[in-house]
Amino acid sequence: MNIQESLNRLKEGNERFVTDSLDGKLQDNSRRNTLVGGQQPYAIILSCADSRVVPELAFDAGLGELFIIRVAGNVANSSSIASIEYAVAHLGSKLIVVMGHQSCGAVTAAVAGGDNGPNLNHLLGFIKPAISASEEGAAINNVTKKNAELTAEELVNKSEIIKNAVDKGDVKITHAYYNLDSGRVDFN
Ligand SMILES: [Zn+2]
Secondary structure: OHHHHHHHHHHHOOOOOOOHOOOOOOHHHHHHHOOOOOOOOEEEEEHHHHOOOOOHHHHOOOOOOOEEEOOHHHHHHHHHHHHHHHHEEEEEEEOOEEEEEEOHHHHHHHHOOOOOOOHHHHHHHHOOHHHHHHOOOOOOHHHHHHHHHHHHHHHHHHOOHHHHHHHHOOOOEEEEOOOOOOOEEOOO
């Protein structure tokens, strides 16, 4: 599957999700057995951990189709980048989608500021560039979109493996926004 086919597949799956017509394929015993020996996920999704955002459902994907990293605020930290590097270098995934979502709690907390303890403070620090790049008093959802955009750029800036794959045309990075109400994913 090439990059465009991967993107089309995500869009088609999301259309099924939005219209309540999931096909639920590739989730059965035979699919499990097929995958024991290896995986070739066609896309990598960097998504928030939010329970309302479930990439496998949002794209109507089955086992072995999507390599998903979920971390609050869909940030590009060392661990999430390393996970993406693995899928790029070893699994042949060609498309990376950084997906923010409506009413993101992590972005809301980052905008609110204050002391949330060392771990959350550390994580929210990754969202600060999006706040700086947004207008004063910008709506949370707009900061979220900016965060996904900047995070997609950071993947190239912070990873030689990802940068080389993108430069060679083997991999494309895009960012997207998940609407909690409709379930629709707006791709960049
Ligand atoms: Zn979130």
